[in-house]
Amino acid sequence: MSELEQRIARLEAIEAIRDLDARYCRALDDGDWDTLVSLFTDDGEFVGLSTARGHAELRTFFAGLADAGLTAFWHHVTNLEITLDGPDTARARSFLWQPCVQDGEPHIAAGRYTDVLRRVDGAWRYVTKQVTFDYFVPLTDGWDHGRFTVASAAATYPGRPFA
Template sequence: MNAVEERLRRLEDTEQIRTLDAVYCRLLDDGNWPALVSLFTPDGTFDGLSVVTGRDALLAFFSSLADSGLTAFWHHVSNLEIAVDGDIAHVGSLLWQPCVVDGVPHVAAGRYADRLVRTDDGWRYSVKQVRFFYWAPLAQGWDHHRFTLESARNAATTPSRGLA
């Protein structure tokens, strides 16, 4: 592959990864769990509110979010930093997430650190990791780093695996 072809492939990979993140957010917010889980490799891991590995476990985890009181959310991801190295990519991004927990409006923010691999089906998450800066009732504000959702507190205090 010549230099121009390499640059073109890197640009195409970057745009495909950017689109994958947008689709991830839409499917998560829409509650389309089977389609969401298909964005992970068969042995992919979500590391955030819990650490879950494998598509069956991912499907069970995401489809049970409402059982924990998390009934609505809107994921806004920005500031993507994408590093592609052959068939592996590392992506860092910022998350801002208004949500509803037990009927109470909340706001959360954090950072994703993801590892992706190129597959026959396109780029897929091998690890999607989120660490929260705050998760708090909207009426109380976010400035005191309140965590009213226990699993968000755990994700905030668990050391990063340094994927990005």
């Protein structure tokens, strides 16, 4: 394979992993458990609020979130960093911002995903998808108890007035 072909293959792999993350968020937010589970390898695991391994456990875990009081969520993932370890293995890290509804009350959460990925039959899949939360609080409490205000944010932009 030429250097150009290698570079193109690398870029295609990275874009496919970005697409995998987008499909994960959409399937999770839409409650499309079949699609969501298909994004994991057969022995794949989710580690976070709980640990679920294999497609049957993954489906039970994700479908059971509403029973645990988490009835709505909107996953926003950004700053995806992808490291290709080989032609069929990779790692990724990203930031998560997640407005959600827990026990009927609006919440706000943010954290990080750390993923291990493997290409299976030409498609990238999660071997491990781990989430760690920096905060997960009722929206009325604020995410950081007012540490950042409009005035303090405005102070970072000298000469730009904010009303």
